Amino acid sequence: MRLSHAYVPTRKEVPADAVMPSHQWMLRAGMIRPLVSGVYSYLPIGWKVMRKVMRIIREEMDSIGGQELQLPVLNPVEIWDESGRNTDFGDEMFRLQDRKGRTLILAPTHEEVICDLARKYIQSYKDLPQIWYQIQTKFRDEPRPRSGVMRTRQFIMKDSYTLDVDDDGLNAGYQAHAGAYRKIFTRCGLTFHVVGASSGLMGGGRSQEFMVESPYGEDALVLCDHCGKADNLEVASSVPPAAPESSGELVKIKTPGQKTIQEVSGFLKKSPREMMKSLVYASDEPVMILIRGDHEINESKLIKLFGPSVRPAHPDEIIEICGTEAGYVGPIGLKRSITIVADRALENQQNLTTGANEKDRHLSGIDLMRDCPEIRYVDVRNVISGDGCSECGSPVRVFNAVELGHIFKLGTKYSEAMKAMYSDPDGNEKPIFMGSYGIGVERIVAACIEQNFRPERGMLWNRGLAPYLVHLIPVNMDKEEITRLADALYTDLVSGNIDTLLDDRKGSAGFKFKDADLLGMPIHVILGGKWIKEKQIEIKNRHTGEVVLVNRDQFMDTIEKIIDSLS
RNA sequence: CGGGGCGUAGCGCAGCCCGGUCAGCGCGCCUGCUUUGGGAGCAGGAGGUCGUGAGUUCGAAUCUCACCGCCCCGACCA
Numbered sequence: 001m002r003l004s005h006a007y008v009p010t011r012k013e014v015p016a017d018a019v020m021p022s023h024q025w026m027l028r029a030g031m032i033r034p035l036v037s038g039v040y041s042y043l044p045i046g047w048k049v050m051r052k053v054m055r056i057i058r059e060e061m062d063s064i065g066g067q068e069l070q071l072p073v074l075n076p077v078e079i080w081d082e083s084g085r086n087t088d089f090g091d092e093m094f095r096l097q098d099r100k101g102r103t104l105i106l107a108p109t110h111e112e113v114i115c116d117l118a119r120k121y122i123q124s125y126k127d128l129p130q131i132w133y134q135i136q137t138k139f140r141d142e143p144r145p146r147s148g149v150m151r152t153r154q155f156i157m158k159d160s161y162t163l164d165v166d167d168d169g170l171n172a173g174y175q176a177h178a179g180a181y182r183k184i185f186t187r188c189g190l191t192f193h194v195v196g197a198s199s200g201l202m203g204g205g206r207s208q209e210f211m212v213e214s215p216y217g218e219d220a221l222v223l224c225d226h227c228g229k230a231d232n233l234e235v236a237s238s239v240p241p242a243a244p245e246s247s248g249e250l251v252k253i254k255t256p257g258q259k260t261i262q263e264v265s266g267f268l269k270k271s272p273r274e275m276m277k278s279l280v281y282a283s284d285e286p287v288m289i290l291i292r293g294d295h296e297i298n299e300s301k302l303i304k305l306f307g308p309s310v311r312p313a314h315p316d317e318i319i320e321i322c323g324t325e326a327g328y329v330g331p332i333g334l335k336r337s338i339t340i341v342a343d344r345a346l347e348n349q350q351n352l353t354t355g356a357n358e359k360d361r362h363l364s365g366i367d368l369m370r371d372c373p374e375i376r377y378v379d380v381r382n383v384i385s386g387d388g389c390s391e392c393g394s395p396v397r398v399f400n401a402v403e404l405g406h407i408f409k410l411g412t413k414y415s416e417a418m419k420a421m422y423s424d425p426d427g428n429e430k431p432i433f434m435g436s437y438g439i440g441v442e443r444i445v446a447a448c449i450e451q452n453f454r455p456e457r458g459m460l461w462n463r464g465l466a467p468y469l470v471h472l473i474p475v476n477m478d479k480e481e482i483t484r485l486a487d488a489l490y491t492d493l494v495s496g497n498i499d500t501l502l503d504d505r506k507g508s509a510g511f512k513f514k515d516a517d518l519l520g521m522p523i524h525v526i527l528g529g530k531w532i533k534e535k536q537i538e539i540k541n542r543h544t545g546e547v548v549l550v551n552r553d554q555f556m557d558t559i560e561k562i563i564d565s566l567s
Numbered sequence: 568c569g570g571g572g573c574g575u576a577g578c579g580c581a582g583c584c585c586g587g588u589c590a591g592c593g594c595g596c597c598u599g600c601u602u603u604g605g606g607a608g609c610a611g612g613a614g615g616u617c618g619u620g621a622g623u624u625c626g627a628a629u630c631u632c633a634c635c636g637c638c639c640c641g642a643c644c645a
Contacts, residue, residue, distance in 0.1 A: 009577095011578065011579090011594095011595090012578085012579090012594070012595085012606060013578055013579045013580095013593095013594070013595095014579080015578080015579085016573085016578090016579070016580090016638085017573090017637065017638050017639095018638090019638080019639070034637085036636085036637090037636080037637065037638090092643090092644070108645085109645075138645090140644085140645080142643090142644070143568075143642080143643055143644075144568095144639095144640095144641090144642090144643080144644090146638085146639080151644085151645095155645095157645080209645090218644080403645065405645095406645060438645060440645075443645095473604095475603070475604055476603055476604090477603085478602095478603075479603095506603090507603080507606090507607095508602080508603050508604090508605085508606075508607055509603055509604045509605065510603085510604075510605035510606050510607075511603090511605080511606045511607085512603095512604095512605085512606090513604075513605045513606080514605065514606045515606080517605090526604075528603090528604055529604065530604090538604095
């Protein structure tokens with residue numbers, strides 16, 4: 001591509017609305033432009049990178065026997081009613097009416113369409129297994145789009161679906177995808193983690209996420225650097241830390257106006273870990289949850305224990321049960337007896353302080369085993385950094401991460417709901433076993449930038465994703481010997497099938513260098529004084545920083561060698 | 568949906584508190600000349616319903632109200 005005729009609107013200034021580095025760089029490099037909140041146009045450079053990502057995905061999906069197809073974005077709402085997900089997705093689904101008043105939806109994902117195809121065209125075990133995939137635009141009316149291209153309302157996703165006769169088949173398809181995903185993310189040059197996850201809205205059994213570490217990530221991961229065990233914080237558990245040895249007498253103390261853990265611990269000059277949070281929740285029955293003062297409750301675990309309708313109790317419910325307002329409640333001296341569960345980290349804990357169920361009073365010296373012998377110990381809290389790994393006991397690390405891919409064993413959830421059945425060799429009708437496997441394409445692009453940008457300068461693409469491998473920079477466009485050389489090298493590179501960008505614009509050297517750094521191609525070729533004086537071409541490998549000077553006749557060989565050396 | 572911030576030229580911003588030469592700056596853009604190894608110099612020039620609508624006022628970018636949009640935190644979520 002010749003830059004003089006290209007639409008690559010680079011900017012010197014940092015865009016005001018962009019916070020995340022990848023978002024800033026993508027805007028500055030002219031890869032994307034926003035249209036409305038959570039919707040972007042992909043400009044030529046940005047789209048080129050997207051296509052490179054999609055190419056890698058296609059190659060790896062094809063290599064495990066995936067067949068690409070293209071599915072409708074516009075779906076009749078009826079199939080979503082069949083699966084129950086019209087309700088589950090709720091406001092997150094874009095809905096519209098056609099001219100006859102029929103409700104259609106913009107597909108947020110495609111399990112329903114796949115299931116519909118399967119039930120119509122898969123009849124026998126002989127038709128299975130199948131791996132179908134698609135790379136398409138999907139729509140979700142996110143309550144809050146954010147972080148540039150990381151969370152949008154319109155996005156491109158690779159989704160694949162496995163259809164199998166049984167659980168063994170499903171496992172095989174799942175493992176094949178796990179392998180393909182590792183290859184995909186590796187080829188994209190990413191450092192990533194594979195973690196156990198919660199399947200959420202997708203339903204079904206176990207799932208795994210492919211995550212990249214990022215302070216802007218919306219998920220938290222728990223990783224054990226020693227044994228490698230990695231889980232999403234939603235499902236992670238840990239070995240409770242050892243309880244300190246200090247018993248005490250049960251004493252009621254005055255704590256006027258002190259309600260939060262922070263306030264009470266400050267007031268009593270105790271550390272939050274000597275405190276106990278007493279929280280009242282309600283599902284069918286009210287329940288009190290006890291956790292250590294410095295711990296946080298994990299809603300996913302709560303839901304697992306008490307069902308999806310579990311919620312924090314309302315203030316009047318708390319008063320009815322405890323006799324006082326939140327902030328002074330505790331397990332001892334309740335007005336009405338309710339189920340109490342305590343987090344495992346509190347097992348054998350002594351000398352704890354929590355509310356006394358009396359306004360402006362707390363109770364200290366609590367020994368749960370002594371004072372509340374009937375309570376059950378469960379895992380309801382978030383793991384925190386330093387907890388013991390549930391596998392090997394080494395301290396774990398908790399950090400933020402972005403989800404790039406998620407693989408699910410759906411089982412028969414959709415096939416049973418939508419009657420996608422096949423006949424087995426004995427003529428029995430059985431539900432198809434499904435798996436679903438997604439990858440966010442623009443998230444890969446953003447994650448690569450996050451992991452590889454050079455502060456103050458710009459991006460640096462690896463071989464797999466670089467929109468162009470070589471960036472030709474003729475420094476002086478006034479000198480005919482330079483322009484002639486630039487044209488010749490450009491022709492050589494392009495006819496050698498090497499993606500090349502030629503900066504044939506009039507402009508100062510500094511201007512071109514800054515733009516080239518911003519755009520981040522792995523190889524820069526500089527044509528300037530060294531050619532005029534010594535007939536030398538300057539080639540820079542931006543990954544190693546190495547600069548070589550070559551003659552015209554060594555040029556292509558050198559370029560090809562450098563390309564081969566790129567990862 | 569709760570909390571916060573912002574909306575003035577293509578981009579980044581000042582002006583707003585204290586209404587009245589406040590329609591301004593830098594970058595970019597156009598023309599010409601000079602430049603060309605790290606976002607060049609000089610000279611000239613184009614470009615804005617000050618988010619929208621009502622209101623207060625002799626007079627509103629500036630004060631009031633409503634609405635819209637964008638961003639951030641939270642809730643929620645692949």
